[in-house]
Amino acid sequence: MADRTARLVCDDGNDNGAVLYSEDIDFTDFPLDQITIWVEGDVILLPSEH
Template sequence: MTKLTPADLAHFTGAGEWYRHGLNRRMLYTDGVQYLAEKASAYWLLDKIACLQLEPKIRAEEFQVWRLNVMDDRSARPVCDDGNDNGAVLYSEDIDFTDFPLDQITIWVEDDVILLPSEH
């Protein structure tokens, strides 16, 4: 896995090419998300976000904010909220170990598209 930094993702502004998710064919994702998944070996995170769209509580939200926080011991916690000021949590999970290279990442889901905030 090559080193990935937040600066590597910052240059993704607007979507050039779209990708269809293999498990949830309704979901599309952007160049920036593809780059993140490839460089961070994080297709598992993309799969989690796309597959959890089948949950009625999550599916009901047209806009979602997904955050992955990686702790010092390499455990992680993905959290999805509704993106409002009070951020009602729709989903969270504890992951015992990850090799995700960043301390944190924020990904948005809007109208069946998974994207980086800079691509909005």
């Protein structure tokens, strides 16, 4: 059976990659191994929208 856990990590986006928040997720059916998103103000953006 596939591992269905995940870790959410939010960093400051700078070269140092300072982690601002992290959380273990007990179950997910998210189809990708990794994704990058951007947050500007109160808007979540995909890299192609940034």
